[in-house]
Amino acid sequence: MRVSKSNRQSQILAELNVSPSLRIAELAERLNVSTETIRRDLDELNRQGQLSRTYGGAIRALGTEPSVAERHALLVPERERIARRAMPLLASANVIMIGSGSTTVHVARRLAVERTNITVITHSFGVATVLALNPTISTLIAPGAYHGTEGATVGVHTVSFLDTFFADAAVLGASGLTEEGPTDALLDAGAVYSAMLARSARSVVVADHSKFDRVFPARYGAWKQIDALVSDTAPAGQLKAAMDRHRVTVAVG
Structure with a gap:
């Protein structure tokens, strides 16, 4: 069952609290939406400064770096x-x-x-x-x-x-x-x-x-x-x- 945009983006940010990097294909499968939908979500969250886009996915926002580990x-x-x-x-x-x-x-x-x-x-x-x-x-x-x-x-x-x-x-x-x-x-x-x-x-x-x-x-x-x-x-x-x-x-x- 698909979730709303706000819930979907909240889940994406929650995933980043657990894993330091995310891949578009994995998120699309997990959230039961298309890869294009995930790309739009990541682009929007990137513009808001809540994460940083990478080729094929996203990592935590770079305004403050995660630890070296x-x-x-x-x-x-x-x-x-x-x-x-x-x-x-x-x-x-x-x-x-x-x-x-x-x-x-x-x-x-x-x-x-x-x-x-x-x-x-x-x-x-x-x-x-x-x-x-x-x-x-x-x-x-x-x-x-x-x-x-x-x-x-x-x-x-x-x-x-x-x-x-x-x-x-x-x-x-x-x-x-x-x-x-x-x-x-x-x-x-x-x-x-x-x-x-x-x-x-x-x-x-x-x-x-x-x-x-x-x-x-x-x-x-x-x-x-x-x-x-x-x-x-x-x-x-x-x-x-x-x-x-x-x-x-x-x-x-």
């Missing part, structure tokens, strides 16, 4: 492709700084599989954990105040530690990407990413399409400071124009 369950195939596509851009890097986040953990996992005898400097416990799979990789963890929902250290001690190193490349995630540059939901994390950016010869931002045209409080860099973006989809519109203007390499996985 929850983000690990989102867009896993896309992030795995991004990680693989990032490897050629890091092939010549022997010292790499890696920021916290779910996509950066996927990159670290690929590094553990494909690289040997490199040094990684990170503030992310998730990154350090997956790198431990490869005993030839030397991992340095930055000290600082532990941020539980991000699974990483932040603060003045973290930034001071990073300032004593220089890396061949920085790999950074983002909560949102705007024409002004990559942004993050956490001010303290943004400060750490800025420090990594300043202490690295090259910079690679890894972010899936759900981050496009989303803005968050901490802009940790401008596109003129970024060498490459690796994503699962090519950016378009003003975001693409801004990146083209600053000659940012876009690699799509």
